[in-house]
Structures are given as structure tokens and as C-alpha cells.
Amino acid sequence: MTFNDRKQLKNYFVLGFVPFGGDFDDFIKPFIKEICQLEKGKVFEINGVRCLIIASLGQVTADLPQGNDLACIKRHGAIKGCRSCQATKEKLTSADLNILLIARYHHITDELYNRMETIITATDQRKFTTEYGLRNKKSILDLLKREKHLQTLQDVYHLIAGKIQRLLHITVNLLSNDGKKAFVTAWKSFEYPQQWQKLPNPVWHYESFIMSDCLHLSTVMPFIINRFLCSNYIKNNSLTTIQNRCNITRADFATKMIVTYWKVVVETMVLVFKKSYNTDDYILLQKCLKKEMEILSQVFEDFVNLPNLNASFHLLKNAKTYATLLNSAVGVKEIVHKIFKGIVPHTNRKNIELDLLKSYTTLFAIRHLIDGGIDPRLSRSSNAFTDLSGNFARIMSDWFIVKECLKDDNGETEGI
Ligand SMILES: [Zn+2]
Known part of the structure; x- marks a missing residue:
């Protein structure tokens, strides 16, 4: 499947939900059992043709x-x-x-x-x-058959966005009150690309930054800092700490170094999210990751022995194993997770897993109909849109379990 196809929500199939407070091992057992059978190969009849299907675990993404x-x-x-x-x-x-x-x-x-x-x-x-x-x-x-270290990857979005969020937090805390005001002024007056959505205020609302906000802001941060930052805007004790840690005497060097650190972090980010790599890119990626780890842990105490920073260093291995880091990123999965989390408060919370599955399959059906009822992955096309008024009530009903009863497909009722 192409990279763009993989980003389509319709190509994500939710197999189930771990119940809230549930045990992962119990939940995943049936899946493991089936994959064990598929690892050995199983004959299926697909569109009248007998095919041997072999499947196994591809990769595991987790926090x-x-x-x-x-x-x-x-x-x-x-x-x-x-x-x-x-x-x-x-x-x-x-x-x-x-x-x-x-x-x-x-x-x-x-x-x-x-x-x-x-x-x-x-x-x-x-x-x-x-x-x-x-x-x-x-x-x-x-x-299952797997390589536990290579196939359980460090996720690039979490690592990079987490690192940038921390660096942003540290940078804001370095600034005096006047510095913070100057930062906000420079941030507001910056010439952003027109298609960018408005970002939350990085001084007062950085905690509400989502991953994409962090990545967006970071690309312009070196320019913004370069415009306003001078040594007067940095708190005295923070300035002294940076000077001591970097072994420099001039205060204006410290401000220049902060710009440089942001520049290195952003350059690494750009390289990490590259769509394809050649041999030189891998070498450059390794250099950037090493440089970033060295300078961040040299200047800021908060980055010393940070697990996140060590994990970033393993991105090179992931990139070499899976060709790029985007092949193993979980950006879409994260947004799917966010969508489901957002649905929960709108359910009646009687049986959340059932409500989520109902919502998911309904949206999947509507998406399929809007696509014209044609999906090359399905053997039959659907013309339900032509009789939508007849089917609509069925699609949109039974969203939540209510007190009275449940009707299954045979028309039998089941008490709750
Ligand atoms: Zn490590």
C-alpha cells in the first residue's frame, strides 16, 4: 500500500477495544491464536479462488x-x-x-x-x-514469530514532539517577564504561511499544545528567537547556568547558542520526517541525532539522562530497518485514538466498547456509501445510496443501549 493510502482513515481496521481497566494479555489472546494459525498458512477461498494466506506480526507501536x-x-x-x-x-x-x-x-x-x-x-x-x-x-x-527489539519501535512523533515540547517549556522558563512579552510580540508578528491554523499562545498555553502544534511552532522558533532574544531578556540565574555549563563568558554568546540549539533540533526534525533516505541521508541523520543529544544534554540539566533523548538516538536503526521513519510512525493511529476518546463522553457509558464499535461501523458504512458504494477490496458493490431514505433510519438507530431492550438481526429481543 502506498504511503498516502496508508494515511487514509478508511484503511484502518479496528479489531477491538481493550475494555477500560482490562488486561492486555486476556484481550489479545484470541488475536494471537489466529495469527499463530496464519503464520503456518491457511487456505481461504477468495472470489472463488483458493488462496494460501500467510500472515504474521508486522510491527508493534506503543508508548x-x-x-x-x-x-x-x-x-x-x-x-x-x-x-x-x-x-x-x-x-x-x-x-x-x-x-x-x-x-x-x-x-x-x-x-x-x-x-x-x-x-x-x-x-x-x-x-x-x-x-x-x-x-x-x-x-x-x-x-508469535517476531524480533522483539526491532519490531517494537520507538515512535518518532512522540519522541520528537515530546522533546520539542520540553525544549519550548525550558526556553519559556529561561525568559524574564519582559522576555516573555517580547517573545509573544515576535510570535504574533511572525509571517506564518496562510494555510496554517492559529497556534495557541506558546508562553501561556504551551501545555495545551498537541503534537502537531509543537512540530509547527518548532519550524519557526529559530527565526522568532533570533528576532527578539537578547541577554537582558534571560533571567540572571539561568544565564549564569548556561554560561557555566557551556564554559563561555560573554552573555551574548549564550543567546546565540540558544538559537543554535533550536536550529539543530529543527534540522534533526526535518531529517527525521523525510519521506525517503539515501546512504548519505542515513549518515547525516546519525550525525544530527548525535549532535542533538550532545548539545541538549550539555546545556540543559533537564535533558541529561532523559530516556526520550536516548530513545531518539535509536531512530537511525528504525530508519534503516523500515527504510524511513514514516513507515513506522503512529500519527494516524493516534488521531484514531483521539477520535474514539472524544466519542466516549457522548455515549451513555452503559457499554462503551459496543457503542464505539457501533459508531465506527456506522461511520465506515456512510464513508463507503459516499465513496459510491464501490470498494475494490469488497467483492460486491453497494447501491444503498439510491435507497438511502429506506436505510438511513437503520443506519442511524440503535446507537446506544437504552433501558428497554436490544433487538438483534433475527428480531429477537434481549433484556438488559
Ligand atoms: Zn537505548
């Missing part, structure tokens, strides 16, 4: 804590809590990290689990799991 759970690694607060490397938490952003040497590899993690199973006492097992940053038990996904 930082759950991603670690699924890769069988302890969470990022642990001594070794990175699912891609074995850097200790005191050395996550260290300049001398040799990633190839300390990277996690599937076969090595499996060997460690085999060794762990031979350890008899619980105390020794705990020591062993702490030493290697392993979880106490394997993930349910290990029942």
Missing part, C-alpha cells in the same frame, strides 16, 4: 512504558530501562555510548531468559532481571 512491557524490558525508571540498548540510567545521554556494542538483540535477550529460567531462588532471579533490565516474565507476543 514508551507499554512498548517496554511488550519488548520484555523493565520500564524506563529501571537501571537498564531502554528497550533498544543496555545503557544504564546514569549514562543514557552519555557522549561515549557505543550503541552497537550495548544494543539489545533478540537472540541475546532470549538467551538471557533461558539463563534466568535455570536460576532457582527468587532473590537471584530478581538480581538477574535487575542486572539486565528484563521483565520477570516474557510478553504474550513472544508466542
Whole structure:
């Protein structure tokens, strides 16, 4: 499927929802069982033709804590809590990290689990799991054929937007009150592209910034800062800290450096979201990620040993494995998640999973009809739009469970 097709909502198929407060393992069991069968291959009849279908797990996307759970690694607060490397938490952003040497590899993690199973006492097992940053038990996904470290990716949107949000927060906090006013003035008077939507005020409302707001603002931040920032607008103690950390004496150098840091972060961002890479791009990406990690952890205390910054460093491996980082990004999945979360307050909350599925299938049906009732993936076309008045009531009814009853397709009623 092409990159543009993959971004279409209609190409996303929701298989189910983990019930609120539910257990992931219980929920995913039926899916794992079916994929195990499909890994071996199964014959299906499609449009009258018998076909052998083989399927397996492609990639797992999750946020930082759950991603670690699924890769069988302890969470990022642990001594070794990175699912891609074995850097200790005191050395996550260290300049001398040799990633190839300390990277996690599937076969090595499996060997460690085999060794762990031979350890008899619980105390020794705990020591062993702490030493290697392993979880106490394997993930349910290990029942499938997979490479747990390569296929459980660090998500590029979360990493980059999270980093920029933090940098924005730090930058705003460096400014004195006059500095903040000057920032807002420069921000308001900047010549934005016409098609951009209005951004929330970055000084007073940065906490309401969503991922795309952060990415938008960051592209113009070096220009905005360059226009207004002078050493008088930075709080004295912050200015001294930067000068000490960077070993510089002149105050105006510190302001120039802040512009430079933003520039490096934005250059890295542009490269990270590139649609295709050649060999030189990979080398450039590696340089940019290294430079970014070094300068951010040098200047700002908040970035020292930040798990997010260490995870960004593994983007090069993801890019090389999946050709680009966009192939494994979860931007659309995140927006689907947001849409569903937004629906919840509008339901009567009796059976949220059923309401969400009903809403999803209804919208899917309407989208299909608006597309002309033709979808090459379906063997039959639909002409329901021609008789929409007859079908509309059926499509739009039964959205929520109400007190009286439920009617199923056979017309039988079921008490609630
Ligand atoms: Zn790491």
C-alpha cells in the first residue's frame, strides 16, 4: 500500500477495544491464536479462488512504558530501562555510548531468559532481571514469530514532539517577564504561511499544545528567537547556568547558542520526517541525532539522562530497518485514538466498547456509501445510496443501549 493510502482513515481496521481497566494479555489472546494459525498458512477461498494466506506480526507501536512491557524490558525508571540498548540510567545521554556494542538483540535477550529460567531462588532471579533490565516474565507476543527489539519501535512523533515540547517549556522558563512579552510580540508578528491554523499562545498555553502544534511552532522558533532574544531578556540565574555549563563568558554568546540549539533540533526534525533516505541521508541523520543529544544534554540539566533523548538516538536503526521513519510512525493511529476518546463522553457509558464499535461501523458504512458504494477490496458493490431514505433510519438507530431492550438481526429481543 502506498504511503498516502496508508494515511487514509478508511484503511484502518479496528479489531477491538481493550475494555477500560482490562488486561492486555486476556484481550489479545484470541488475536494471537489466529495469527499463530496464519503464520503456518491457511487456505481461504477468495472470489472463488483458493488462496494460501500467510500472515504474521508486522510491527508493534506503543508508548514508551507499554512498548517496554511488550519488548520484555523493565520500564524506563529501571537501571537498564531502554528497550533498544543496555545503557544504564546514569549514562543514557552519555557522549561515549557505543550503541552497537550495548544494543539489545533478540537472540541475546532470549538467551538471557533461558539463563534466568535455570536460576532457582527468587532473590537471584530478581538480581538477574535487575542486572539486565528484563521483565520477570516474557510478553504474550513472544508466542508469535517476531524480533522483539526491532519490531517494537520507538515512535518518532512522540519522541520528537515530546522533546520539542520540553525544549519550548525550558526556553519559556529561561525568559524574564519582559522576555516573555517580547517573545509573544515576535510570535504574533511572525509571517506564518496562510494555510496554517492559529497556534495557541506558546508562553501561556504551551501545555495545551498537541503534537502537531509543537512540530509547527518548532519550524519557526529559530527565526522568532533570533528576532527578539537578547541577554537582558534571560533571567540572571539561568544565564549564569548556561554560561557555566557551556564554559563561555560573554552573555551574548549564550543567546546565540540558544538559537543554535533550536536550529539543530529543527534540522534533526526535518531529517527525521523525510519521506525517503539515501546512504548519505542515513549518515547525516546519525550525525544530527548525535549532535542533538550532545548539545541538549550539555546545556540543559533537564535533558541529561532523559530516556526520550536516548530513545531518539535509536531512530537511525528504525530508519534503516523500515527504510524511513514514516513507515513506522503512529500519527494516524493516534488521531484514531483521539477520535474514539472524544466519542466516549457522548455515549451513555452503559457499554462503551459496543457503542464505539457501533459508531465506527456506522461511520465506515456512510464513508463507503459516499465513496459510491464501490470498494475494490469488497467483492460486491453497494447501491444503498439510491435507497438511502429506506436505510438511513437503520443506519442511524440503535446507537446506544437504552433501558428497554436490544433487538438483534433475527428480531429477537434481549433484556438488559
Ligand atoms: Zn537505548
